[in-house]
Amino acid sequence: MKRIEVVAGIIKEGGKIFATQRGHGEQKGFWEFPGGKMEPGETQQQALARELKEELAIDVNVGDFLCTVEHDYPAFHLTMHCYFCTIAGGKAPELLEHEAARWLTPAELHSVDWLPADIKVVDAIEK
Template sequence: MKTIEVVAGVICDESAGTKKFFATQRGYGDQKGGWEFPGGKMEPGETPEQALARELKEELAVDVEVGQFITTVEYDYPKFHLTMHCYFCSIVNGSVTLLEHQASRWLGPQELHGLDWLPADVDVVSAIEAF
């Protein structure tokens, strides 16, 4: 089975005094309609942090500061094995513009279980709650 290595950003905002997490709804492919933490494939020679900053710029038109490592999720989808490295991030420049996703939401900690997450991202939610 082919392995795909990706990065995902758990974008946090605490500016309103409560912590919110940014989730996106996939707008394409086999997983269309499922919710995920944004990110994408690593390019040869990139560190996970470099790949994440690039992917979030490409998908959301924002510059981020990549922060603390959260977890690496290993998940077997029907057509491939996913290795997903996840990091907390904060937006340092720009306003979120959805360039590849069909919807997005800012979620409080108590709202994290209210979405139909893609299977690998369910593990990320659990890891966030463990922090």
Template sequence: MKSIEVVAGVLTRTQNGAVEFFATARGYGNYKGFWEFPGGKMEAGETREQALARELREELAVQVEVGDFICTVEHDYPNFHLTMHCLYCSMVGGELTLLEHEAARWVPLGDLDSLKWCPADIKVVENLKKCYI
């Protein structure tokens, strides 16, 4: 089975005293319209942090500071095995602009379960809920 290694960024902000997470809706493929944390494939020779900064610049036109590691998710999709490294990050420049996704929104912690997440991202959501409860 083919293996793919990716990074995903969990952007957070605080609104009215509550933490919110930035989620994007896929604009293509079998999971079109499903929600995920933005990111993408690592390139040869890149660190996780370098790959995440590049991917968010390419997908959202923002510069980020990559923060703490959250988790690594291993998930078997029908046609490939995914290894997804998830890290917190914060915006330090640019304006969030959707260049590849069909939608995006800031989601309060209590509303994370209301979205239809890509299967691998469900594990990230569960991890975030444990960290913030």
């Protein structure tokens, strides 16, 4: 089975968490924590900062590690390393790849249709 290793950011601001909705591919319409694939030679934190800049046009401070999620999708095995982040410089995220985004309170975390791997991240946030 194909293996994919990615990083994801749990962007926090004012007690809320940023969620994005996929705008393309098989998983279009599902919600996720933004991030993406690591490039050779990058640390997880460097990859996350780069991906969030590419996807959302923001600079972030990558903070504490939350969890690593392992999940088998039908076509691949996903390893996702998740970190808490804050936006640096006060610039609002700009959706360059996603269909929609929402700032969710902890009580609203289950109000969107998360990808299966991201549900595991929500569970980790709630612990």
